[in-house]
Each structure stands twice: as structure tokens, then as C-alpha cells.
Amino acid sequence: MVKYSRQRECILKNLQGRRDHPTADMVYESVRMEQPNISLGTVYRNLALLAENGQILKISTGTGPDHFDGYTSPHVHFVCRHCGKVIDMEEIPAINLIDKTPAHFDGVIEGYELQIVGKCGACLSIISQSLITQ
Amino acid sequence: MVKYSRQRECILKNLQGRRDHPTADMVYESVRMEQPNISLGTVYRNLALLAENGQILKISTGTGPDHFDGYTSPHVHFVCRHCGKVIDMEEIPAINLIDKTPAHFDGVIEGYELQIVGKCGACLSIISQSLITQ
DNA sequence: TCAATAATAGTAATAGTTACTAATATCAAT
DNA sequence: ATTGATATTAGTAACTATTACTATTATTGA
Numbered sequence: 333m334v335k336y337s338r339q340r341e342c343i344l345k346n347l348q349g350r351r352d353h354p355t356a357d358m359v360y361e362s363v364r365m366e367q368p369n370i371s372l373g374t375v376y377r378n379l380a381l382l383a384e385n386g387q388i389l390k391i392s393t394g395t396g397p398d399h400f401d402g403y404t405s406p407h408v409h410f411v412c413r414h415c416g417k418v419i420d421m422e423e424i425p426a427i428n429l430i431d432k433t434p435a436h437f438d439g440v441i442e443g444y445e446l447q448i449v450g451k452c453g454a455c456l457s458i459i460s461q462s463l464i465t466q
Numbered sequence: 467m468v469k470y471s472r473q474r475e476c477i478l479k480n481l482q483g484r485r486d487h488p489t490a491d492m493v494y495e496s497v498r499m500e501q502p503n504i505s506l507g508t509v510y511r512n513l514a515l516l517a518e519n520g521q522i523l524k525i526s527t528g529t530g531p532d533h534f535d536g537y538t539s540p541h542v543h544f545v546c547r548h549c550g551k552v553i554d555m556e557e558i559p560a561i562n563l564i565d566k567t568p569a570h571f572d573g574v575i576e577g578y579e580l581q582i583v584g585k586c587g588a589c590l591s592i593i594s595q596s597l598i599t600q
Numbered sequence: 601t602c603a604a605t606a607a608t609a610g611t612a613a614t615a616g617t618t619a620c621t622a623a624t625a626t627c628a629a630t
Numbered sequence: 631a632t633t634g635a636t637a638t639t640a641g642t643a644a645c646t647a648t649t650a651c652t653a654t655t656a657t658t659g660a
Contacts, residue, residue, distance in 0.1 A: 335626050335637045356617080371640045376617065378638095394526030397616060412573065423568040427561060434557040438587035439546065447579045453572035469606045469657050490647080505609045510648065512607095531647055 339363075339370050340378045347388050347402030353409070353418035355397040391418055393447075410448045414455035421448055473497075473504050474512045481522050481536030487543070487552035489531040525552055527581075544582045548589035555582055 346363050347354070354362065360375045379400055383390040389401040391409060395416035401409075406426035410419040427446065451459070480497050481488070488496065494509045513534055517524040523535040525543060529550035535543075540560035544553040561580065585593070 333627095333637070337625080337638055339639075369640070371642090373618080373641080374639060380618095390528065392526055392528030394524065394532065398528065410571075410573070410575070413576065419573075421568065434555065437544075439544070439553075439590060440584045441544070441582055442547065442584040443582075445579075445581045445583055448575055449577055449579055450575040451573055456573060467606070467658090471607055471656080473608075503609070505611090507610080507649080508608060514649095 334381075337378075339367055339374050340381070342367050342370075343375060343378045344382055344387060344402070347382075347400060349402070351403060351420070353391060353399040353401050355399055357397065359400065391447075393418065408446050408448060410450065410452075412452035412455055413449050414451050414459070417452050417454075419452065424448065468515075471512075473501055473508050474515070476501050476504075477509060477512045478516055478521060478536070481516075481534060483536070485537060485554070487525060487533040487535050489533055491531065493534065525581075527552065542580050542582060544584065544586075546586035546589055547583050548585050548593070551586050551588075553586065558582065 342363050343359060346359060356372070356376050356379055359379065360370070360372050363370055363375065379388065379390070382388045383400070386404065389404055391399040391401060391411075393399060393411045393416045395411070395413060397416070399416075399418045401418075403420075408421045408424040408426060410421045411417070412419075427444075476497050477493060480493060490506070490510050490513055493513065494504070494506050497504055497509065513522065513524070516522045517534070520538065523538055525533040525535060525545075527533060527545045527550045529545070529547060531550070533550075533552045535552075537554075542555045542558040542560060544555045545551070546553075561578075
């Protein structure tokens, strides 16, 4: 049985009120403005709970910490392989895989995750800088 | 300048000779049969290098450690959200996003990663077990 | 064969996340 | 409103996966 908590509501509102893709630590720093005594463990626990409920998205980039997204409508993310930054790519339509799922599969398919990967503008200029100074 | 190493070759051969998706630790245990003195750090370093070269694939699941794949032809992975296991889904065709990339984007797009997510058969039976005993 | 330097084994350190515990907050039933 | 059951919290410790460090060894081009 899930009980209300002021902290959880604050975390959800925070994510719903922004369109970037903060890490747990960034959410923690931001929520601390309103809830100065909140602990990082509480942030992690509630982010996991909210993501399980489908109220937020958890984005694992493979580069650094996980990111979170309060905007849950289907959309595609770009992930920078160099710094792990996440950027919305609304130009790319979300695809439909439901009718393509194999008939015989030992398990249940709950959805899919599509990430466009590459290097963001900031990292590109850092990399070109370091090539010059070599 | 990249120099040859016995250890790197052994790691690459190991991955190319199997069709599962081992973690760094699993590769380490396996490669140790042939190279008993190889260190885990060497395995991590070479897996990263081989993945950068495109000779193997690195699969970040968001559940537990990264997995690696020596089979680099385009194919889709199923990832169990519960245990992190990776399973090939060859029935699902790889999609083409090249012609859908936005014209104005600050960065470079190098590719995409598509994962089907859900729960594998083993985890389903574990979960149903724990519901019974509650 | 030699010199330059890349790679290694072994170990220490780090980052990100989860687990633990006593205290506090929520909430349904009185 | 009070109570009791239990979910949640803050604070901290512990853990897992990965990376960094360093002296030694291996590779490679001259």
C-alpha cells in the first residue's frame, strides 16, 4: 500500500515542471530548494517508484548516471555518447512495434526504448579542441 | 597507436565465438581459462576499445552491469527489466532512421539503439512465486 | 638489438546507487 | 481527535560496477 508523501509529490512536480532530463543528483539539488532536509536516498527511491508506475521515464544512457523525464508522451531521445546528455528529438516519430512482436517468446514484452546516439555540439567542440592541442 | 596484444585478441575471439551477451565479469571468467593471469581491468579496457572500434557491441540495460555482443550485424535486443538479461530478437527488423534525422541539429548522429523491454520467462516465474507466498 | 611507447597485472580509488535503521508521517478504524 | 498499523523518511553505511594508477612487460619500427 502506497502512502502519500510530501517529498514524492515535490519530486514529481519538479520533473513535470521542466523539459530537460535531470539526473537523480540534479533533481535532489533542485528539490532541496523547497525541501531542504530531503535526502538523496529518498530521491532515488521515489524516482524508481515513479518510473515503475509510469509517471516518469528513466533513461539509462550507458554514459554516466541515469536521467529522468517527467514528460511521458511517446518521443525519442538523443543521447551523447561522450557526455551522456539527453536531448528530445520530437522530429522523429515514435514507432509501433506491437504488431511486430514475435508469436513465440518466453516472457512478456512491455515496450521498447529507442535512442538516437552520437555526439552533442558541446562535446564536438571539446573534441576538436583537444585534437588541435595534440 | 594501437599495438597488438594477446589478451585483446583472446577477448575478441571469445565474444565472436558465442551468441549470448556476457557481462565484463563473465568475459573475464571465460577468458581466464586460456589466459589465467589476465586482470579484470584489462578486460574492461579492451571491451571499451573494441566497442569504440565497432568490433563488438556494448549493451547498457539500465539493470545491472553492461553486456557485450560479438555479433555486430544489425539486430534488435530484448532486455529483461527485472534481471537485465539480453536476448536476441531477430524476428524484429532493424529500422532505418538515416533519412529521418532532423536537418538542423547541433551535434552528429552516429546511429541508434533499439531495445525491446519487458520481463523474461525466468523472472516471470520468480515474480509469480513471490506473489503466491505473500 | 635497441629505444620508444603501448599494454599489462595488480591494486587502489571512484561514481552511482542501494540497503539499513531508528524516528516520523500517513491513514483507516475507532 | 486518538490510536495503532505500517509506509516513508533522513542520515549513513555498504555495495557494485567501473576506472585510474603504477611499476613491469610486450610490441614494434628503426
